Amino acid sequence: MPLNSKIPQGELSQKWTTYKSTCKLVNPANKRQLEVIVIGTGLAGASAAASLGEMGYKVKTFCFQDSPRRAHSIAAQGGINAAKNYQNDGDSTYRLFYDTVKGGDYRSREGNVYRLAEVSANIIDQCVAQGVPFAREYGGLLSNRSFGGVQVQRTFYAAGQTGQQLLIGAYQALERQVALGNVTQYSRHEMLEVVIIDGKARGVIVRNLVTGELERHFGHAVLLCSGGYGNVFYLSTNAMGSNVTAAWKAHKSGAFFGNPCFTQIHPTCIPVSGDHQSKLTLMSESLRNDGRIWVPKKQGDTRKPNEIPVEERDYYLERRYPAFGNLVPRDVASRAAKERCDAGYGVGSSRQAVYLDFASAIERYGKIEAGKHGNHNPDAETVRQLGEEVVKEKYGNLFEMYEKITGEDPYKIPMRIYPAVHYTMGGLWVDYELMTTVPGLYALGEANFSDHGANRLGASALMQGLADGYFVIPYTLGNYLADDIRTKAIPTTHEAFEAAEKKVKERIETMMNIKGSESVESFHKRLGKIMWDKCGMARNAKGLAEAIEEIKALRKEFWANVRIPGEIKEYNPELDKAGRVADFLELGELMCKDALYRSESCGGHFREESQTEEGEALRKDDEFTLVAAWEYKGDSNFELHKEDLNYEVMHLTQRSYK
Amino acid sequence: MEHYSMNLTLKVWKQKNTKTKGHFETFQVKNISSEMSFLEMFDVLNEQLIAEGKEPIAFDHDCREGICGMCSMYINGRAHGPWHHTTTCQLHMREYKDGDTIVVEPWRANAFPVIKDLVVDRQAFDRIIQAGGYISANTGNAVDANSIPIEKHKADEAFAAAACIGCGACVAACPNASAMLFLSAKASHLALLPQGDPERKIRAVNMVEQMDKEGFGSCSNIGLCEASCPKGISLENIARLNREYLGAVFGEGGDNA
Incomplete structure (x- = not known):
């Protein structure tokens, strides 16, 4: 099947306008007859469901959490980008587009990214109208801050809780539609199959997680807004329940999976404290502005950090990258930390951590402050006190969070940090209209692959989720459903629903009947270790080939020896988790195959065989300026389809940081 | 900070579903690290129960970074436990010492019926x-944000x-x-x-x-x-x-x- 991205013809800046002016519309009376299913209620799902409900469609939403407001979009800290140019610093739609394509290391579609930049300004307007309390200046206008990889201030924020405030805004809009009867919401429900009739997505099978009963729901179209799959690594900054199941079922029903190996690993997270670690917590990247990263020069040094003299410390980023020092890009910083720890220089009880030390910054700021007060010969204690105040003003809430988790005071003892899986740029392949390769089946937000290429810029995930839900799908869905107005709701007694439910039921029963001896958690951990070691920050052909075999073997073991306690027809979180881990065990293999196929390095995907002399990522533009879209062909079989990326406006260049 | 390990007695509310009556059950957990979060201590207990062929304790949790609002344990008579301005998932085991007994209940309110064990319907x-x-x-047509x-x-x-x-x-x-x-x-x-x-x-x-x-x-x-x-x-x-x-x-x- 040839992949058609359906990018509208014409000049880049006019594509979306042209599309909106020419796409088909559905009249209000017909909208009332059309049913839409939305899976997931994070930024993409809640904004889509609310907007479609307002337009008059009959919408059903499903989420596995106890309320739509819990979706993991809520955890985003830093902010949301928008090309408003409120700061008059030269920002524009084009510049946001340019930064995003370059940040993605030239592996995203120009047309999609330009549209994203174009609607970004509307997102801020919409959120303010809903009452999202963004940070403001004394004059009453909105405040902005800078974020990584750009030269303008275009990030809007609400303290360190931007994701929460945006999600609550979308959630409230959604609840309003529930009250008006336009949306029916189902919490503690998980999607376990897509129902396809005559080649089109026409519904889903979901499991009520409280009763364990399976349910059938019809929809003229199905929207997957189910987030990313970082939890395939077991440890990540994702929520415990974040999973690939909805997207994976869609994949197995015919939706291609785009660039599955593109994973973002964030360099500054609180490290693993022991074998019982369940998740990892992010510490904002901004800390690297003032913190110096180091490890002891001696392997396995067990002294406390403050007992190690400066000359026995290895400030390895400053040593290896004198030009950029501690401010090298995310992927470089992450790989360098891993290299030191693997070589036996890691710190902390797990030995999988490096220090992020603020002592120099505290001293520097302290002296400046003392000077401001006319004290040009301050004693050490005065310098420390004044310096700590400055650092507190800048990073106080992060220091507090760090102390709560680790019990250590980062003003006195260097922070311990380590890279962690944070976001997945890969996802279901979609065209310009956000439709997957299955007609009527859409993917929005992190669940799709479309806008971030091989690396996502900070503060762009929130932007994409809301762009897709508020501003893109309301148009593109109408263009599809306009041809469907004569299709009556299909009764869920249809044989396709019967068959889909039977398949789900049998899979659950098979899993429950294994009655083996190893817990779901244990299998998940083992999968995570394979993925992290061999498909993590640095990958090579040998390791990936091994990982594929190891995952196959582990999957076999899972289906022979997993132990799931409890019953099917009851609230049973272990059973829910088992289904998700079983899907991760299949996805992991595809990720490794994709990483093996893409023998270049680009963005977050680093193939050790493809690096410059300085150890930087080396792209192979002639061979890999494309999207790798995988089609499921049955057990362990995936067929590759290539979508060539055509750059009409941007010029491809090798990124350089030295 | 010095890390240590501890053995604890847990008295946890067990309730099969909304319709049945619940009761306290006592569990022993060993070698809990002071570096663990409170919910990781529950993970250890649940893995232990699964290994023994028993049913694990159901509890709500998701983000584990104090923002989603899903976790909901009533610990020794206090909602989210003893730490000020802290959710259950951010409470850490260094609060406790070897030999402590901890009582854990669900949110109790008529408007929040228990679904199972520590899980309630909100x-x-x-x-x-x-x-x-x-x-x-x-x-669709919101005015400019700075207006x-x-x-x-x-x-x-x-x-x-x-x-x-x-x-x-x-x-x-x-x-x-x-x-x-x-x-x-x-x-x-x-x-x-x-x-x-x-x-x-x-x-x-x-x-x-x-x-x-x-x-x-x-x-x-x-x-x-x-x-x-x-x-x-x-x-x-x-x-x-x-x-x-x-x-x-x-x-x-x-x-x-």
Whole structure:
């Protein structure tokens, strides 16, 4: 099947306008007859469901959490980008587009990214109208801050809780539609199959997680807004329940999976404290502005950090990258930390951590402050006190969070940090209209692959989720459903629903009947270790080939020896988790195959065989300026389809940081 | 900080489902590291129970970084346990020492029926929001964001109220199981902003009516809600809502602040 991205013809800046002016519309009376299913209620799902409900469609939403407001979009800290140019610093739609394509290391579609930049300004307007309390200046206008990889201030924020405030805004809009009867919401429900009739997505099978009963729901179209799959690594900054199941079922029903190996690993997270670690917590990247990263020069040094003299410390980023020092890009910083720890220089009880030390910054700021007060010969204690105040003003809430988790005071003892899986740029392949390769089946937000290429810029995930839900799908869905107005709701007694439910039921029963001896958690951990070691920050052909075999073997073991306690027809979180881990065990293999196929390095995907002399990522533009879209062909079989990326406006260049 | 390991006795509420009666069960956990979070200690216990062929304890949790509002344990008589401004998932085991006994219960309120063990149904909160916890602004044609200037202190105050994570600790801590802190935080967040002003009164009336329908108790100004709130939502919000509500019901007045 040839992949058609359906990018509208014409000049880049006019594509979306042209599309909106020419796409088909559905009249209000017909909208009332059309049913839409939305899976997931994070930024993409809640904004889509609310907007479609307002337009008059009959919408059903499903989420596995106890309320739509819990979706993991809520955890985003830093902010949301928008090309408003409120700061008059030269920002524009084009510049946001340019930064995003370059940040993605030239592996995203120009047309999609330009549209994203174009609607970004509307997102801020919409959120303010809903009452999202963004940070403001004394004059009453909105405040902005800078974020990584750009030269303008275009990030809007609400303290360190931007994701929460945006999600609550979308959630409230959604609840309003529930009250008006336009949306029916189902919490503690998980999607376990897509129902396809005559080649089109026409519904889903979901499991009520409280009763364990399976349910059938019809929809003229199905929207997957189910987030990313970082939890395939077991440890990540994702929520415990974040999973690939909805997207994976869609994949197995015919939706291609785009660039599955593109994973973002964030360099500054609180490290693993022991074998019982369940998740990892992010510490904002901004800390690297003032913190110096180091490890002891001696392997396995067990002294406390403050007992190690400066000359026995290895400030390895400053040593290896004198030009950029501690401010090298995310992927470089992450790989360098891993290299030191693997070589036996890691710190902390797990030995999988490096220090992020603020002592120099505290001293520097302290002296400046003392000077401001006319004290040009301050004693050490005065310098420390004044310096700590400055650092507190800048990073106080992060220091507090760090102390709560680790019990250590980062003003006195260097922070311990380590890279962690944070976001997945890969996802279901979609065209310009956000439709997957299955007609009527859409993917929005992190669940799709479309806008971030091989690396996502900070503060762009929130932007994409809301762009897709508020501003893109309301148009593109109408263009599809306009041809469907004569299709009556299909009764869920249809044989396709019967068959889909039977398949789900049998899979659950098979899993429950294994009655083996190893817990779901244990299998998940083992999968995570394979993925992290061999498909993590640095990958090579040998390791990936091994990982594929190891995952196959582990999957076999899972289906022979997993132990799931409890019953099917009851609230049973272990059973829910088992289904998700079983899907991760299949996805992991595809990720490794994709990483093996893409023998270049680009963005977050680093193939050790493809690096410059300085150890930087080396792209192979002639061979890999494309999207790798995988089609499921049955057990362990995936067929590759290539979508060539055509750059009409941007010029491809090798990124350089030295 | 020095790390240590400990053995603990846990008395945990077990309840099969909404219809059956629950009871406490006692469990022993060994070699718990002081570096673990409280929920990781529960992970260890559950893995141990699964290995023994028993059923693990059901509890709600998701983000494990103190923001989603899903975790909900009532620990030694306190919602979210002993730490100030902290959710259960952010409570860490260095709070405890070897030999301690910890009692863990679900949120207890008629409006939050137990689903299983420590898991409760909080959909009543969704329905309170549905009754009016929003600004009626359709997607599509909002005016430019900077055309509505908002005084910084008001924006900050609205943000402080909007920081509520909807966990329900306020209800669990309240002897009356009142939802007034939750409700008033939302009403305040929206009423403090000019965009939320037109619906201010009807919002207060409808949300309070829904809260009563759900079976939450009345507020008698005890203040345990504020004390147990992981996000430090202030009692002032309740006072503000009361003025709003009285103004709406008895005509004149109401708070413009």
